[in-house]
Amino acid sequence: MSAGKVVLALDGMGGDHAPDVVVEGANIARERYPGTTYLLFGDPARLKPLVDRRKGLAQVLEIVPAEDVVTADDKPSLAVRRRRKSSMWLAVQAATEGRADSVVSAGNTGALLAISMFSMRMVTGAHRPALASFLPTRRGEVVMLDLGANVECDAGNLAEFAVMGSVFAQTLLGLDTPRVGVLNVGSEELKGHEEVRQAAAWLRHEGSPINFHGFVEGNDIGTGVVDVVVTDGFTGNVALKAIEGTAKLYSSFVRDTFRTSTFAKIGYLFAAGALKKFQKRVDPRRYNGGVFLGLDGICVKSHGGTDALGFAYAIGVANDLVRYEYKNKLIDGLAKLHQVTSTTEPTPSALQASGGAE
């Protein structure tokens, strides 16, 4: 654990319900993470009353004026060129230049990624960033990446994502050797396209820095058979949103179920407590806090529509990544991976013709 105090830069103006949820999120986090202080970027006229209203918050939080904001509609390229006085830009800058240890924003995802890449650059050994997040499983939680930072990934990118996800799970889930799976259309070595087969060949090779489980399929994401699921940003984004959509659909089916008859309505009265536990178990706020891994800095993306509890959770993720020295562990892991990839010939299995799905 890092000995010093942790300083987090917060984008005060990013997200659908900013600045209110950002300030209240910091207020919730203040009690959870003693010793952590905050730089809050944004419009002082809007931020100061919100901070002053919360007793004790001003002692751990400093407002840093930012006169511009990145909007939800800003194209990433425009945000990089034109929003240099925005709360997002200045918050990322603070984390890049060492005035803060990490940045948390609920703003425009594409803009946050572009600004962070431009400002922080990649960490030694990483070539592309990946967006990682937690998803619920039968046994607990699973880390999945990339959720959409890169729509096209080669085998090297996937192998690096596996290391990033493994270190992330070590840091946040407290696992010594997280089991890592690569998403594919079947579990056999010969399935899938060349990128996944070559990545798997490296990851299972002697000297690989991770505990490689092998290929997993879409239905394995929710079973907890692995702690980390690795895929390209196209597939990951589609799968994540498909899972979210299915979760919503099922929740609506369950709600409809209890409206179908008088008996069911009475049943609901008895089961309401248990059903609330069900809702809590699948509460999306618990799975808030995506992180851009692979940058030379720590950038946590809170969901744009989050409430204060979700934002506080995202702050917790940033706090843990700093305290448990995620970045140093990542640089170590990537160096070990590149010893494997630079000295290992592509394996025959990775070069064979690709098979269809089961």
Added chain:
Amino acid sequence: MSAGKVVLALDGMGGDHAPDVVVEGANIARERYPGTTYLLFGDPARLKPLVDRRKGLAQVLEIVPAEDVVTADDKPSLAVRRRRKSSMWLAVQAATEGRADSVVSAGNTGALLAISMFSMRMVTGAHRPALASFLPTRRGEVVMLDLGANVECDAGNLAEFAVMGSVFAQTLLGLDTPRVGVLNVGSEELKGHEEVRQAAAWLRHEGSPINFHGFVEGNDIGTGVVDVVVTDGFTGNVALKAIEGTAKLYSSFVRDTFRTSTFAKIGYLFAAGALKKFQKRVDPRRYNGGVFLGLDGICVKSHGGTDALGFAYAIGVANDLVRYEYKNKLIDGLAKLHQVTSTTEPTPSALQASGGAE
């Protein structure tokens, strides 16, 4: 509607619970589809007692001896070379040579695809087959393809899949102009990789034979915003299995919920009827009956673990595709598509650099 009688070839030995579910499935279908008759391929010693036990079934069903079976572990290439006396091979052959109008099998998916491609070949205008199936949505059902026949697809494949899916939805859902969406990581024209952007450019072009909605995201699969979702077999297979896994996870969460307390258990007693309706609404058997589209013949794949009701549903799919002249409509649609693709320059939007996800 086709005037003549429909003859369906059934793989009597394919699937986890064959031949029992195949025979009982045919028996259920017999009442639903008068005028349809069956050729049942497999081991007569096992099939005949099952058929004879069901009154009236022998009048519409003929057992055709097949001495071999394709096993669940057979590699597709081996099945094509070595299983030419199997029930699957002979059933596909009957549909290819016109002794049957369509084939239904619950056997090994990869083997069924390989044998069907080898035997039936592609229909005029189609270059790759796609596995299509129905998924539940808030409003009803959506057709999704490709679910795993091809792990790599180019823009032309995706555009053809769009036409296949559209004709499939017309035929089975009775829609005049199904809304078709291409799966992507965002809804803007510039998002995603080149394949999806070029496919979309063709599909929205003047003369396109389909009602193109544009890009959809993973969470749109379950909302019913489109009737057909088009994607490559890698993404489609992962998304399908992720959706199935999430559905299972939520069902288990709901079950757990009603075990958490005495109150919840009492609530269950009252709500049991409604909860059974919920289970029925998400019953995977209703979404049984994947079809390999694009072949010069009709090949319906029932889920390997299906029960008789699911197999009867798959028979219904085959029956409708034959009666409502799916194949002729598909040839028409593909011809119109290729007029667009052969005369249209790649659009500038399809050539621009790809953007990340939102």
